[in-house]
Amino acid sequence: MKLSIKLFATIRLDTGLKVVDVNIDKPINIIEMLKLVSDILDYDLIEKLTENNKIIPGVIILLNGVNIHHINKLETKITEDAIISVFPAAAGG
Amino acid sequence: MAYMGTILRINLSDKSIKKEEFPKELAKKYLGGRGLASKILFDEVDPKVDALSPENKLIFATGPLTLTNAPTGGRYMVITKGPLTGGIASSNSGGFFGAKFKATGYDMIIFEGKSENPTYLFIDDSTVELRDASHVWGKGTEDTTDILVADSGHKTANVACIGPAGENLSNFAAIINEKTRAAGRTGVGAVMGSKNLKAVVVASGKFKTPIDNPEGFKAAVKKNREMLKENGVTGEGLPALGTKVLDNIINEIGAYPSYNFQKSQFEYTDEISGEALVEKGYLVKNVACYACPIACGRKTALPDGAKGEGPEYEVGWSYGASCGVKDLIAITRAGYMCNNLGFDAISAGATIATAMELYEKGIIKKEDIGSGPELKFGSSEAIIYYTKLMASREGIGDKMADGAYRLAESFGHSEFAMTVKKQEIPAYDPRVVQGQGLAYATNNRGGDHTRAYLISPEVLGLPEKIDAQENKGKASWVKTFQELTAIIDSAGLCIFTSFAMGAPDYLALIKNSTGFSWDEAEMMKAGERIWNLEREFNLRAGIDPSQDTLPDRLLKDEIKTGPGKGNVNRLDTMLPNYYELRGWSKDGIPTDEKLKELEIV
Ligand code: SF4
Numbered sequence: 001m002k003l004s005i006k007l008f009a010t011i012r013l014d015t016g017l018k019v020v021d022v023n024i025d026k027p028i029n030i031i032e033m034l035k036l037v038s039d040i041l042d043y044d045l046i047e048k049l050t051e052n053n054k055i056i057p058g059v060i061i062l063l064n065g066v067n068i069h070h071i072n073k074l075e076t077k078i079t080e081d082a083i084i085s086v087f088p089a090a091a092g093g
Numbered sequence: 094m095a096y097m098g099t100i101l102r103i104n105l106s107d108k109s110i111k112k113e114e115f116p117k118e119l120a121k122k123y124l125g126g127r128g129l130a131s132k133i134l135f136d137e138v139d140p141k142v143d144a145l146s147p148e149n150k151l152i153f154a155t156g157p158l159t160l161t162n163a164p165t166g167g168r169y170m171v172i173t174k175g176p177l178t179g180g181i182a183s184s185n186s187g188g189f190f191g192a193k194f195k196a197t198g199y200d201m202i203i204f205e206g207k208s209e210n211p212t213y214l215f216i217d218d219s220t221v222e223l224r225d226a227s228h229v230w231g232k233g234t235e236d237t238t239d240i241l242v243a244d245s246g247h248k249t250a251n252v253a254c255i256g257p258a259g260e261n262l263s264n265f266a267a268i269i270n271e272k273t274r275a276a277g278r279t280g281v282g283a284v285m286g287s288k289n290l291k292a293v294v295v296a297s298g299k300f301k302t303p304i305d306n307p308e309g310f311k312a313a314v315k316k317n318r319e320m321l322k323e324n325g326v327t328g329e330g331l332p333a334l335g336t337k338v339l340d341n342i343i344n345e346i347g348a349y350p351s352y353n354f355q356k357s358q359f360e361y362t363d364e365i366s367g368e369a370l371v372e373k374g375y376l377v378k379n380v381a382c383y384a385c386p387i388a389c390g391r392k393t394a395l396p397d398g399a400k401g402e403g404p405e406y407e408v409g410w411s412y413g414a415s416c417g418v419k420d421l422i423a424i425t426r427a428g429y430m431c432n433n434l435g436f437d438a439i440s441a442g443a444t445i446a447t448a449m450e451l452y453e454k455g456i457i458k459k460e461d462i463g464s465g466p467e468l469k470f471g472s473s474e475a476i477i478y479y480t481k482l483m484a485s486r487e488g489i490g491d492k493m494a495d496g497a498y499r500l501a502e503s504f505g506h507s508e509f510a511m512t513v514k515k516q517e518i519p520a521y522d523p524r525v526v527q528g529q530g531l532a533y534a535t536n537n538r539g540g541d542h543t544r545a546y547l548i549s550p551e552v553l554g555l556p557e558k559i560d561a562q563e564n565k566g567k568a569s570w571v572k573t574f575q576e577l578t579a580i581i582d583s584a585g586l587c588i589f590t591s592f593a594m595g596a597p598d599y600l601a602l603i604k605n606s607t608g609f610s611w612d613e614a615e616m617m618k619a620g621e622r623i624w625n626l627e628r629e630f631n632l633r634a635g636i637d638p639s640q641d642t643l644p645d646r647l648l649k650d651e652i653k654t655g656p657g658k659g660n661v662n663r664l665d666t667m668l669p670n671y672y673e674l675r676g677w678s679k680d681g682i683p684t685d686e687k688l689k690e691l692e693i694v
Binding site for chain 2: 006012055090091
């Protein structure tokens with residue numbers, strides 16, 4: 001399976017990367033995916049996006065455009081090729 | 094307490110200047126700023142008057158927390174009957190003008206009548222006088238500000254003024270303070286222009302806001318400042334990337350309208366996003382309004398040396414995705430131009446987008462645009478050219494300066510105007526964010542997101558994440574947000590504080606500063622009162638509830654691609670519930686009982 005993880009806002013500015021592509025051979029959930037990408041980038045996405053295994057208020061993680069809050073939060077399983085968009089706490093208006 | 098105790102009443106026709114006692118008892122019901130000024134407008138102005146006639150009044154108002162160190166405690170509001178919607182107009186601005194004005198010892202200015210010649214109001218600690226403005230008439234807000242600051246003899250004087258857009262009565266002209274901060278929406282600048290009032294100059298002020306319970310207030314301020322610092326959004330996201338951090342968020346969820354809402358994503362978002370503004374090196378630094386710990390403002394500079402502020406999220410969208418433009422330099426420049434010409438940049442960009450669609454559909458013809466560049470989506474040249482043309486009202490710019498609705502209507506195709514109550518809808522597609530659609534449709538000032546920012550719970554997950562596509566329960570969210578926002582505005586604070594602060598936090602600041610014995614329910618009741626009073630003004634002005642709606646495109650045309658594919662806004666499933674929760678008739682009219690309960694009549 002091919003996952004494209006799109007990075008935004010301060011994560012993009014900190015890492016200098018817009019997207020990270022990873023290939024995996026079995027389904028994983030969001031938290032596992034975040035650990036995997038953190039290792040690849042040497043950048044702690046878990047700390048940036050979660051607190052006590054919960055999504056920090058204002059953080060947005062989309063699986064193919066759908067907020068994982070409305071799927072199964074950090075336990076949401078990724079079972080096929082997917083685009084995951086990751087935003088640290090952000091807002092505007 | 095928390096009020097200076099005096100209102101200025103300036104009659105521009107006979108040049109009289111009166112100082113009146115501040116209506117303390119009314120403040121207990123309407124708080125200040127937007128709320129209290131709306132009440133004064135309601136009592137003194139026939140809602141049916143022509144917005145641009147001398148019979149209309151223009152009120153500059155501060156809130157009890159303006160000129161305090163409450164976080165963002167520096168806002169002022171301009172309230173009048175507006176020319177764009179024909180209903181109550183109310184616009185809120187940051188920067189430093191509001192706090193400086195209050196420091197001269199006044200809470201509010203009510204302008205009446207019309208000056209025979211261009212004039213401006215000069216205020217310092219001991220002087221209030223109308224002065225000749227003929228030397229700055231016709232000038233942009235930048236030159237006007239520089240000249241009037243020099244004339245005042247005070248380098249630190251603050252100026253709120255109009256540009257050519259206001260002088261030429263564009264329906265979406267803004268009032269600009271400190272060259273870059275706008276009381277932007279609903280055409281308040283046109284009302285100022287109609288009165289031949291070019292500017293208000295505040296030279297110096299020595300007064301402080303009296304606080305009822307200084308110790309309690311200090312503790313509340315400290316707590317709220319800490320909360321704002323620790324919050325990921327107000328402490329990190331907004332300072333780092335400003336409001337333009339939203340470009341990619343809203344695009345990724347498929348709610349980023351492009352090509353005048355014909356699509357719901359923009360393929361070039363990455364090139365014009367907040368991240369791109371940093372990566373391309375245009376961002377110089379972030380800047381803050383008075384007493385603001387968030388500092389969401391952007392000082393920017395372009396490669397050719399042009400400097401200014403912004404673009405913010407909305408301007409970046411209206412001139413970018415909405416016009417199909419992927420040129421960040423042209424978008425930034427158009428934003429600078431709006432500040433200098435004195436335009437509301439949302440309506441300006443959105444009106445050009447409407448013109449582009451009309452042109453591409455063959456409704457606006459080549460002969461209508463004369464020698465101007467083609468009104469094609471994606472044209473950087475067009476957004477710059479037609480922005481200028483709208484300010485001078487030359488050629489087709491004359492019709493465009495009336496706003497998207499009247500432009501499209503004049504060509505017999507109002508269905509291409511993406512407006513609510515004739516005001517241009519901002520940068521969120523309500524087919525994806527259902528509650529925001531209800532908020533647009535029921536907004537007392539028409540197409541606008543800042544009176545109930547449902548994006549906060551529907552997209553950003555603040556204060557909690559709710560499903561953007563769900564319709565159930567949205568009426569209640571919208572009602573609460575409309576009422577709390579009325580309080581935040583009326584208090585003199587910026588709504589961005591609400592990403593971290595909640596009702597009890599605002600209550601602590603208000604109670605300790607004013608000495609009101611309010612509990613949370615009473616505070617929210619005041620918000621409800623303000624909302625109903627604005628509604629009643631609009632009804633009397635002739636805006637009937639049939640205008641609580643969205644353009645057909647957003648109600649009937651399904652989104653074709655992206656995460657929002659297949660959706661329309663299901664307003665009809667939310668609106669009856671909203672009317673019911675508001676205690677209005679099923680036709681959307683506040684009942685006599687409701688108006689009595691709120692002591693409006
Ligand atoms: S958050 Fe931004 S707009 Fe609001 S007061 Fe602060 S700097 Fe001004």
